[in-house]
Amino acid sequence: MHLEATNRTPEVLISDSVLEMKGECYPEDITAFAEPILELLAEKLAACDSFSVSLELRYFNSSSAKFFFDFFEVLEETAAKGKSISIQWRYRSSDNSMKEAGEDFEEDMEVADYQLVEI
Amino acid sequence: MSGGLFKQEEALLDNAKELAEANSLDTEQYLLLLKGYEKLLKQTRRLVKMSDRTEAQLNLMSKEQVELNQTLSGQNTKLETLSVKLSKYLSPQVYESIFSGKSEVRVGADRKFLTVFFSDIVSFTEITDQLEPEMLTNSLNAYLNEMAIVAISHGATIDKYIGDAIMAFFGDPETLGPQHDAVKCVTMALSMQEKVKLLNYELNKMGVTRPFNIRCGINSGICTVGNFGSENRLDYTAIGNQVNLASRLESSAGVGEVLISEETMLLTQEHFDFVPNQEIHVKGFARPIKTYTVTKLKEAKDLSANLSFHSKGLDLEIDPLVLSEDSKKIIQELIPQLENIIQHSTKN
Numbered sequence A: 001m002h003l004e005a006t007n008r009t010p011e012v013l014i015s016d017s018v019l020e021m022k023g024e025c026y027p028e029d030i031t032a033f034a035e036p037i038l039e040l041l042a043e044k045l046a047a048c049d050s051f052s053v054s055l056e057l058r059y060f061n062s063s064s065a066k067f068f069f070d071f072f073e074v075l076e077e078t079a080a081k082g083k084s085i086s087i088q089w090r091y092r093s094s095d096n097s098m099k100e101a102g103e104d105f106e107e108d109m110e111v112a113d114y115q116l117v118e119i
Numbered sequence B: 001m002s003g004g005l006f007k008q009e010e011a012l013l014d015n016a017k018e019l020a021e022a023n024s025l026d027t028e029q030y031l032l033l034l035k036g037y038e039k040l041l042k043q044t045r046r047l048v049k050m051s052d053r054t055e056a057q058l059n060l061m062s063k064e065q066v067e068l069n070q071t072l073s074g075q076n077t078k079l080e081t082l083s084v085k086l087s088k089y090l091s092p093q094v095y096e097s098i099f100s101g102k103s104e105v106r107v108g109a110d111r112k113f114l115t116v117f118f119s120d121i122v123s124f125t126e127i128t129d130q131l132e133p134e135m136l137t138n139s140l141n142a143y144l145n146e147m148a149i150v151a152i153s154h155g156a157t158i159d160k161y162i163g164d165a166i167m168a169f170f171g172d173p174e175t176l177g178p179q180h181d182a183v184k185c186v187t188m189a190l191s192m193q194e195k196v197k198l199l200n201y202e203l204n205k206m207g208v209t210r211p212f213n214i215r216c217g218i219n220s221g222i223c224t225v226g227n228f229g230s231e232n233r234l235d236y237t238a239i240g241n242q243v244n245l246a247s248r249l250e251s252s253a254g255v256g257e258v259l260i261s262e263e264t265m266l267l268t269q270e271h272f273d274f275v276p277n278q279e280i281h282v283k284g285f286a287r288p289i290k291t292y293t294v295t296k297l298k299e300a301k302d303l304s305a306n307l308s309f310h311s312k313g314l315d316l317e318i319d320p321l322v323l324s325e326d327s328k329k330i331i332q333e334l335i336p337q338l339e340n341i342i343q344h345s346t347k348n
Helices: A030-047 A062-080 A096-106 B003-021 B027-087 B092-099 B124-130 B133-153 B178-206 B241-252 B262-268 B299-304 B325-347
Strands: A011-014 A018-025 A050-060 A084-091 A113-118 B108-121 B157-162 B165-170 B214-229 B234-239 B258-261 B272-280 B289-297 B307-311 B314-318
Touching (some): A011 A030, A018 A030, A030 A062, A050 A062, A050 A096, A062 A084, A062 B003, A062 B027, A084 A096, A096 A113, A096 B027, B003 B027, B027 B092, B108 B124, B108 B178, B108 B234, B108 B241, B133 B165, B133 B178, B157 B234, B165 B178, B178 B214, B178 B258, B178 B262, B178 B289, B214 B241, B214 B262, B241 B258, B241 B272, B258 B262
Parallel strands (some): A018 A050, A084 A113, B214 B258
Antiparallel strands (some): A011 A018, B258 B289, B307 B314
């Protein structure tokens, strides 16, 4: 899956073992944006032994935050089942807001390898 | 927010409700429900935290935006004030051309067909000797101010003031075509002559006993016009033999005379009456130059002259030479309204 970035949604790339997301996230219809991603992610996670995620967001709204909670929950549950899950939360050095958001999500990550990466 | 986003939570609640209604909510189900509630509470707390953080950030950005807008507004006001001051050093056409971005402010020139005008006050050096410095300054400024008003109202590009002399031209940065430009220039020169007569009355009241008389020279031809100088200091002007000829015509003109070249005469002969004058020899021109004195606007062409009236309650400026069809329609529509205004004001 490859979704081009729009002014309201990030670029999304999902392959068999990698998911990348980059840009701003405040879609008009969060379900229409999130559901295909979560469905495909579940499919890929079920089929792989290890999976890498790279997120580089500049802004996301509250609906998107709920989507990310579910997104990270799926990853953490998969890691808890014994699969190798690595997550990079990439943020710009000047962007405290995205750094703090990354730290918030990190609190739920007990098994998955979660790294905050300053860019 | 979409129901789809809370699909898991809704499913959990529906299931719990079903079991509760069936009185079969056992410990395992209760713990599942509790776990779901804990998860939701945790997510809600984080969402609230994130939302507050975003709000704080937006408030900060909004405050910064307000400050930035205030700074920009202040700078704009300063720039506007500065540009108004600067505009006084420039001809309106040049100012408009530069500030609208039509002209590049850089060294460079073009060859253009211009009608060039020179004027000066006859025996001004002698007049200055008789005037106190303050009186000289006031009278010269009053003269230049009145001449500038006439020049600008006719659309001239005022090139420069050289003491009591004025250099102006028509044809750049805006042009109505060589013929219209030339007609406007000659009309302007005649208006200036008339204006000086009125000004002399005012100057006399100020204590200037010797009246100002001006002479004007006009020539039309291809000139080099543009920005001359260095990158740091530019002078927008016109140069070339045709400019020199206009200057020479001015110095050859008699008191109160508008002396023009043959080229300008040919361009304006439908609008003005002339009398041939003496030929002059000008450096750079192999043959003697034929000259003509403008005597007056042709009677038959009075209709094509500018209608210009400015007094209390009246501000009228009509230029038949450039009147568009739309403007003509507007004038026709205005005539009945004008009659009404006259009748109404008479009753009052």
